[in-house]
Amino acid sequence: MRLRVLGCSGGVGNALRTTSLLIDDDILIDAGSGVGDLSLEELRRIRHVFLTHSHLDHFSFLPLLVDSIFPSISEAVVVHAQPVTLEALKTHVFNWIIWPDFSQLPGPDNPVMRYAPLLPGEIIELDGRHIEMIEVKHIVPGVGYRVECASGAFAFSGDTSTNDNLWQVLNARQRLDLLLVEAAFSNADEALSHKAGHYTPRLLAEDLKKLKHSPAIHISHTKPGQEDLILRECREAITNRPIYPLHSGQVFDL
Numbered sequence: 001m002r003l004r005v006l007g008c009s010g011g012v013g014n015a016l017r018t019t020s021l022l023i024d025d026d027i028l029i030d031a032g033s034g035v036g037d038l039s040l041e042e043l044r045r046i047r048h049v050f051l052t053h054s055h056l057d058h059f060s061f062l063p064l065l066v067d068s069i070f071p072s073i074s075e076a077v078v079v080h081a082q083p084v085t086l087e088a089l090k091t092h093v094f095n096w097i098i099w100p101d102f103s104q105l106p107g108p109d110n111p112v113m114r115y116a117p118l119l120p121g122e123i124i125e126l127d128g129r130h131i132e133m134i135e136v137k138h139i140v141p142g143v144g145y146r147v148e149c150a151s152g153a154f155a156f157s158g159d160t161s162t163n164d165n166l167w168q169v170l171n172a173r174q175r176l177d178l179l180l181v182e183a184a185f186s187n188a189d190e191a192l193s194h195k196a197g198h199y200t201p202r203l204l205a206e207d208l209k210k211l212k213h214s215p216a217i218h219i220s221h222t223k224p225g226q227e228d229l230i231l232r233e234c235r236e237a238i239t240n241r242p243i244y245p246l247h248s249g250q251v252f253d254l
Helices: 033-037 040-045 062-069 083-092 165-172 187-196 201-208 227-237
Strands: 002-007 020-023 027-029 048-050 077-081 113-117 123-126 129-136 142-149 152-156 178-182 216-220 243-245 251-253
Touching: 002 033, 020 033, 033 062, 040 062, 062 077, 077 083, 083 113, 129 165, 142 165, 187 201, 201 227, 216 227, 227 243
Parallel strands: 027 048, 048 077, 077 113, 152 178, 178 216, 216 243
Antiparallel strands: 002 020, 002 251, 020 027, 123 129, 129 142, 142 152
């Protein structure tokens, strides 16, 4: 299983891209602006999109993705998310006002995009890859994902702050080789992080004490211009585990 980081920033500017992870060549976790760096042929290979939540930076290129491949594919792209997230997309994006409803185009019987509700705790198997939705704590209903194949497993926190469920679920599984976890704000902005539902380095350090596994840990979703500060604070607060930055273009083979 190959994991390619298309985007992982908390914003844009220069080479920064918002959150999107490509698994092999056919599965996306989130569909932020990093999707825009894929070629048209790569876009056509995507068959499944798993969304973490309804915030713009995590789905902004989904409308452009389905529009770009329409009508050149014969099989619908399946969008997996919590029902509340799918309802937000239907109501506010794919509503014929902001964007056409591609779940109805070119026709209701052969759409280019299909919604697939998924609940926390459910696991979907796609060609030997098992994708588990994990409830986390954010300002809107949010989830992370754990993905496992025969040769490895990784987890992605999505956007979250202090919670128990993410760590309990990961501890209940036998393997975790790689953890991609957010730390959006520096310690000085902890009050803001509580309002926005994000980790700071100090808060993340406290929660990582709950994790029994020893994966490689990469920090995502840092605010533009604060990447070095946040990484330094993470390393100062988390002294018993190696901490690495996550950046667009990274590839992990599991």
